Amino acid sequence: MTTKQIVLDSRPKGMPTLANFRFEDYELPDLQAGKVLLKGFYYSVDPYMRGRMSDAKSYVPPLQVGKPIEGSVIARVIESKTDSFTKNDLVMGMLPWSREFIAEGKGLQKIDSLDKHVSYHLGILGMTGLTAYFGLLDIGQPKSAETVVVSGAAGAVGMVVGQIAKIKGCHVIGIAGSEEKIKLLKEEFGFDGAINYKQAVDIKAAIAELCPDGVDIYFDNVGGEISDAVIANINKGARIIICGQISSYNDNKAATGIRPQSALLRKSALMQGFLVSNYISRFPEGVLQLSEWLSAGKLNYRETIIKGFERLPDAFISLFEGGNTGKMLVEIE
Amino acid sequence: MTTKQIVLDSRPKGMPTLANFRFEDYELPDLQAGKVLLKGFYYSVDPYMRGRMSDAKSYVPPLQVGKPIEGSVIARVIESKTDSFTKNDLVMGMLPWSREFIAEGKGLQKIDSLDKHVSYHLGILGMTGLTAYFGLLDIGQPKSAETVVVSGAAGAVGMVVGQIAKIKGCHVIGIAGSEEKIKLLKEEFGFDGAINYKQAVDIKAAIAELCPDGVDIYFDNVGGEISDAVIANINKGARIIICGQISSYNDNKAATGIRPQSALLRKSALMQGFLVSNYISRFPEGVLQLSEWLSAGKLNYRETIIKGFERLPDAFISLFEGGNTGKMLVEIE
Numbered sequence: 001m002t003t004k005q006i007v008l009d010s011r012p013k014g015m016p017t018l019a020n021f022r023f024e025d026y027e028l029p030d031l032q033a034g035k036v037l038l039k040g041f042y043y044s045v046d047p048y049m050r051g052r053m054s055d056a057k058s059y060v061p062p063l064q065v066g067k068p069i070e071g072s073v074i075a076r077v078i079e080s081k082t083d084s085f086t087k088n089d090l091v092m093g094m095l096p097w098s099r100e101f102i103a104e105g106k107g108l109q110k111i112d113s114l115d116k117h118v119s120y121h122l123g124i125l126g127m128t129g130l131t132a133y134f135g136l137l138d139i140g141q142p143k144s145a146e147t148v149v150v151s152g153a154a155g156a157v158g159m160v161v162g163q164i165a166k167i168k169g170c171h172v173i174g175i176a177g178s179e180e181k182i183k184l185l186k187e188e189f190g191f192d193g194a195i196n197y198k199q200a201v202d203i204k205a206a207i208a209e210l211c212p213d214g215v216d217i218y219f220d221n222v223g224g225e226i227s228d229a230v231i232a233n234i235n236k237g238a239r240i241i242i243c244g245q246i247s248s249y250n251d252n253k254a255a256t257g258i259r260p261q262s263a264l265l266r267k268s269a270l271m272q273g274f275l276v277s278n279y280i281s282r283f284p285e286g287v288l289q290l291s292e293w294l295s296a297g298k299l300n301y302r303e304t305i306i307k308g309f310e311r312l313p314d315a316f317i318s319l320f321e322g323g324n325t326g327k328m329l330v331e332i333e
Numbered sequence: 334m335t336t337k338q339i340v341l342d343s344r345p346k347g348m349p350t351l352a353n354f355r356f357e358d359y360e361l362p363d364l365q366a367g368k369v370l371l372k373g374f375y376y377s378v379d380p381y382m383r384g385r386m387s388d389a390k391s392y393v394p395p396l397q398v399g400k401p402i403e404g405s406v407i408a409r410v411i412e413s414k415t416d417s418f419t420k421n422d423l424v425m426g427m428l429p430w431s432r433e434f435i436a437e438g439k440g441l442q443k444i445d446s447l448d449k450h451v452s453y454h455l456g457i458l459g460m461t462g463l464t465a466y467f468g469l470l471d472i473g474q475p476k477s478a479e480t481v482v483v484s485g486a487a488g489a490v491g492m493v494v495g496q497i498a499k500i501k502g503c504h505v506i507g508i509a510g511s512e513e514k515i516k517l518l519k520e521e522f523g524f525d526g527a528i529n530y531k532q533a534v535d536i537k538a539a540i541a542e543l544c545p546d547g548v549d550i551y552f553d554n555v556g557g558e559i560s561d562a563v564i565a566n567i568n569k570g571a572r573i574i575i576c577g578q579i580s581s582y583n584d585n586k587a588a589t590g591i592r593p594q595s596a597l598l599r600k601s602a603l604m605q606g607f608l609v610s611n612y613i614s615r616f617p618e619g620v621l622q623l624s625e626w627l628s629a630g631k632l633n634y635r636e637t638i639i640k641g642f643e644r645l646p647d648a649f650i651s652l653f654e655g656g657n658t659g660k661m662l663v664e665i666e
Contacts, residue, residue: 242597256589259581260593268606273603
């Protein structure tokens with residue numbers, strides 16, 4: 001059986017371009033015992049994947065040039081030579097960007113195929129939701145009436161962070177990059193205020209205005225000058241959660257700018273980098289709580305779903321151009 | 334009674350100079366009830382005092398131009414109109430740079446005048462020792478066999494940090510600015526290795542060489558490019574304690590350079606600013622433990638004592654030129 005896969009043709013220098021990806025035909029081998037033949041359904045595109053396209057050491061090993069891109073994928077079982085899966089089961093795992101592919105049965109997680117919202121397992125009930133949940137609650141330790149600022153607020157993680165902070169009784173301000181996103185944050189996600197960093201003349205002043213009591217928690221998906229502006233407004237004992245630094249993922253060298261150490265010192269503040277994988281043993285707790293909040297209507301959720309396997313590289317690149325509202329996925333019919 | 338005091342004549346722009354200080358005669362008023370007349374004995378000079386000479390908001394209110402400099406001082410009671418103190422008692426407090434002065438009885442702490450090492454209460458048994466103790470143990474949480482790097486290692490705080498880390502079974506590397514200090518760290522304070530940042534061609538490589546297992550804890554008194562070099566060597570789960578940023582205290586604007594956020598993210602590392610005053614309620618615990626270690630010969634201690642009231646401004650300025658080894662004090666006979 002011949003299928004199509006997307007390989008890393010070359011490592012991006014700076015911003016990724018379509019030229020870094022190559023579509024190629026691929027002949028699937030015979031299915032061996034212990035393996036399943038899968039057909040892709042939903043493919044997750046996430047900013048962290050940019051890191052794996054470089055050969056710099058990071059928290060996940062780099063992708064190999066000439067090998068398929070890998071990411072979180074939900075797929076349907078076409079044929080199984082395992083005891084764990086049968087035809088038509090839905091499974092999720094770290095899988096290749098290929099229309100069809102063979103995978104080891106172990107390492108796949110079964111998803112209820114009657115689930116109304118299968119794709120949620122790649123987002124609010126998966127990595128991005130859990131990232132928001134553990135980052136905000138475990139590191140941020142939000143207390144009622146505290147002020148929380150979220151950068152990348154209309155992204156997959158940010159919009160969940162803001163809503164959990166509201167559930168915890170906080171004053172929540174989001175930072176995002178379009179008027180449409182600002183409107184969404186305030187009207188659908190219940191943020192108390194939001195700043196369009198592309199239009200604000202003085203982001204620091206805008207934050208000061210919307211956070212009259214200062215900033216107690218900053219959930220940072222972005223980094224760079226947006227972070228400088230937030231950090232200039234932190235309170236004593238502030239907690240800064242470093243979840244992402246999308247502003248610098250495409251830089252060829254270390255990002256430079258204002259060093260935050262002096263502000264941390266003056267304010268006895270904490271800055272903590274984290275990976276959701278640090279919390280694997282607590283994932284069930286997080287999924288349960290997020291599901292309950294979703295069912296109870298306390299969490300809204302938004303996806304940007306792009307259709308068509310061939311649009312995967314495009315969708316990934318658009319993450320760095322603010323092209324997504326909420327979680328971005330590519331769906332294959 | 335006329336005495337001499339040192340007032341802030343002007344706020345330093347950048348590095349403080351003698352011109353920022355003015356000696357002036359001062360007529361002491363009559364002693365009122367509840368007050369004591371004191372004669373200064375030991376005056377502490379500390380890097381944090383630079384912050385109070387600016388009018389920027391910081392963790393302690395700024396000093397006023399035309400008013401005496403204030404710092405930690407040990408003084409002898411000449412006359413008391415309180416029930417708490419009598420003539421010849423030794424007391425410690427936040428007091429003016431004046432030869433003689435009047436102070437409220439409350440706010441003064443009595444010191445045993447038979448103590449062999451009275452001056453230690455301004456250092457290893459006072460703020461700098463407690464800063465080392467709580468910063469390293471409470472934030473750093475050192476575990477046996479972990480690697481600890483200390484910048485400003487031959488300073489009042491750094492040399493205590495390194496020795497406590499040794500007591501806790503860590504591999505300890507110090508960074509300091511002279512061959513004499515490097516020798517001292519290794520020979521008197523038991524550091525496993527030390528780097529002279531003024532002579533190292535590549536500090537990052539020097540740290541990598543002396544810390545073959547990476548850096549688990551970085552106790553930072555300095556900031557700037559020395560910190561960049563240490564942070565480039567941190568391990569997953571590293572703890573970075575921001576105790577001081579002496580490299581930037583004399584800057585007129587926010588220090589710029591490599592942003593540490595990406596490294597914190599890649600390594601799930603923590604960076605925490607702190608002030609010893611956050612731990613006031615636990616000071617007795619700290620003083621007791623430090624005293625025990627001193628008595629048991631597990632802690633060595635070093636002071637740089639300058640003699641003469643008129644040399645106070647000089648002594649203070651020299652802190653920023655690496656002029657001190659260990660705790661710097663000015664003693665008045």
